[in-house]
Amino acid sequence: MNEFNWKRIVIKVGSALIAPDKKGCSSHYLLSIAQFIVRCRTLGVEVVLVSSGSIAAGAHMFSGAEPTLPVKKAMAAAGQTEMMATWDRLFDFPTAQILLTHADLRNRDRYISVKDTIDTLLSHGILPILNENDTVTTDKLKVGDNDNLSAMLAAAANADALIICSDVDGLYDRNPHTHDDATILSEVNEITEEIYAMAGGATSDVGTGGMKTKIEAAEKATSHGIETFIVNGFTQLSFNMLLEGKNAGTIFKPYAEPMQEHVHWMTHTSKAQGEVIVENDFDAALDADSEQLTSDEILSVEGDFLVGDTILVRKDDGTKLANAKSNYSSCLLSFFADRNNEQAGPAEYTSGPIISEKNVALLDESKGD
Numbered sequence: 404m405n406e407f408n409w410k411r412i413v414i415k416v417g418s419a420l421i422a423p424d425k426k427g428c429s430s431h432y433l434l435s436i437a438q439f440i441v442r443c444r445t446l447g448v449e450v451v452l453v454s455s456g457s458i459a460a461g462a463h464m465f466s467g468a469e470p471t472l473p474v475k476k477a478m479a480a481a482g483q484t485e486m487m488a489t490w491d492r493l494f495d496f497p498t499a500q501i502l503l504t505h506a507d508l509r510n511r512d513r514y515i516s517v518k519d520t521i522d523t524l525l526s527h528g529i530l531p532i533l534n535e536n537d538t539v540t541t542d543k544l545k546v547g548d549n550d551n552l553s554a555m556l557a558a559a560a561n562a563d564a565l566i567i568c569s570d571v572d573g574l575y576d577r578n579p580h581t582h583d584d585a586t587i588l589s590e591v592n593e594i595t596e597e598i599y600a601m602a603g604g605a606t607s608d609v610g611t612g613g614m615k616t617k618i619e620a621a622e623k624a625t626s627h628g629i630e631t632f633i634v635n636g637f638t639q640l641s642f643n644m645l646l647e648g649k650n651a652g653t654i655f656k657p658y659a660e661p662m663q664e665h666v667h668w669m670t671h672t673s674k675a676q677g678e679v680i681v682e683n684d685f686d687a688a689l690d691a692d693s694e695q696l697t698s699d700e701i702l703s704v705e706g707d708f709l710v711g712d713t714i715l716v717r718k719d720d721g722t723k724l725a726n727a728k729s730n731y732s733s734c735l736l737s738f739f740a741d742r743n744n745e746q747a748g749p750a751e752y753t754s755g756p757i758i759s760e761k762n763v764a765l766l767d768e769s770k771g772d
């Protein structure tokens with residue numbers, strides 16, 4: 404057993420560490436991260452790597468080009484190969500590339516498939532290296548930043564820890580690059596609005612999301628029971644400290660009572676693709692018998708969703724009742740809602756249950772306070 408009792412960890416590496424000067428991929432900072440990964444594996448800890456940096460690594464091949472969206476997508480395609488080759492050279496065991504979009508994670512079958520692939524790679528001693536598939540993704544399909552992606556993957560992999568390697572020592576009470584008097588928070592026990600208020604965006608021209616997306620990631624991971632660290636990936640000291648079981652930056656403590664797996668997935672990974680709105684006096688106990696929600700209860704439908712997508716069920720006054728997997732498309736549910744609103748007498752057609760008990764994640768607001 405190791406100092407920290409980890410069996411499996413996810414390490415996320417930011418773009419500034421991969422391609423610090425946007426002149427291609429550099430192994431300068433990756434070497435100490437690779438050594439840490441090797442040491443963890445020697446200690447019996449399975450490691451999953453989430454690596455940013457394809458766009459930054461590919462930028463040097465497009466000199467003089469305006470960084471438009473198509474050019475960035477091309478940079479990602481070209482830089483990804485260079486980045487994978489750089490990582491691969493640092494290890495004497497095999498690595499595997501997995502490129503994903505949010506569409507692969509919000510669909511339950513595809514999510515399970517990703518989970519299974521990660522498990523299988525790890526059980527064969529292969530290091531999975533993941534990134535968002537920036538070349539094919541669109542606004543609607545993307546996660547958008549690798550902090551949140553790494554937390555979704557830490558939950559999928561059922562990791563014990565998520566280590567986010569960045570270009571700062573951790574979370575400060577304000578951006579240390581713009582405030583000389585900023586002080587670091589070494590431990591965060593609860594992620595509150597005040598914590599979010601401390602976080603600003605990225606100031607480097609290669610980072611995405613800054614500290615805000617790291618706090619979102621920490622919230623996702625800690626609510627799954629995963630302890631989360633933000634450390635400075637520029638310095639070997641961070642990794643030496645982690646190996647000694649010491650806090651190397653900011654540690655976010657995991658929830659004492661983590662969310663159930665499917666509740667976590669619906670809340671933090673799949674996210675609602677649309678809404679079903681019910682009467683304010685709707686009082687069915689969704690957790691006990693969600694089959695009570697049928698087409699007769701629907702007032703209106705918002706967004707476009709398909710059978711199997713996650714939806715938010717809420718009351719007309721805005722109270723959020725539950726996230727749930729929809730058994731019907733938005734198109735069909737809108738038809739039922741329109742018919743209900745016309746009050747056209749007894750319904751000729753009614754739906755079966757719109758959501759099913761085992762695919763419901765109750766939201767706090769619905770707990771009757």
Ligand SMILES: Nc1ncnc2c1ncn2[C@@H]1O[C@H](COP(=O)(O)OP(=O)(O)O)[C@@H](O)[C@H]1O
Nearest residue numbers: 417418569575577578603605606610611613614
């Ligand atoms: N409260 C804060 N504490 C630390 N860094 C912050 C804070 N607010 C904003 N930042 C910015 O977040 C940056 C790290 O995020 P980002 O640039 O996205 O890096 P990465 O590529 O590692 O994801 C820091 O360099 C800093 O400019």
Ligand SMILES: N[C@@H](CCC(=O)OP(=O)(O)O)C(=O)O
Nearest residue numbers: 418455456457458548549611
């Ligand atoms: N997927 C992108 C990185 C997105 C991202 O979140 O970047 P970063 O903030 O540096 O972790 C890429 O490979 O360039």
